[in-house]
Amino acid sequence: MFGNGEDRMQAPEVRDVPDPDVVRQRMLVVLEKARAAETMPWNKHDAEVWQLIFPNMANWLPEEEGQQLVLAFEAEMLRLKDAA
Numbered sequence: 001m002f003g004n005g006e007d008r009m010q011a012p013e014v015r016d017v018p019d020p021d022v023v024r025q026r027m028l029v030v031l032e033k034a035r036a037a038e039t040m041p042w043n044k045h046d047a048e049v050w051q052l053i054f055p056n057m058a059n060w061l062p063e064e065e066g067q068q069l070v071l072a073f074e075a076e077m078l079r080l081k082d083a084a
Contacts, residue, residue, distance in 0.1 A: 017060075018060050020060055020061055020062075023057050023060045023061060024061055024065075026057065027054065027057050027058070027061075027069050027073075028069075030050060030054065030073070031069060031072055031073050031076065034073065034076035034077065034080060035076055037080060038083060039080065039083050039084065040080045040081070040083070040084060041080075047077070050073075050077075051077060054069075054070060054073050055070050058070045
């Protein structure tokens with residue numbers, strides 16, 4: 001089925017590195033959800049997960065851009081915790 005030859009399918013390409021554009025878009029969606037909320041938009045578990053994942057996602061972006069997004073997210077999380 002896979003392998004060399006005209007009658008064979010090519011194996012799918014595997015990406016080891018996330019696409020920065022996809023990561024950026026996902027981070028912006030999460031950040032916008034936090035910005036638009038008056039109270040915490042996630043349950044306790046999900047909020048904790050986002051606080052772990054969001055900074056790690058930033059590692060796939062240019063350093064300065066990632067840091068700015070993380071700072072903005074952290075500020076929103078503090079605002080939302082204070083609103084509770």
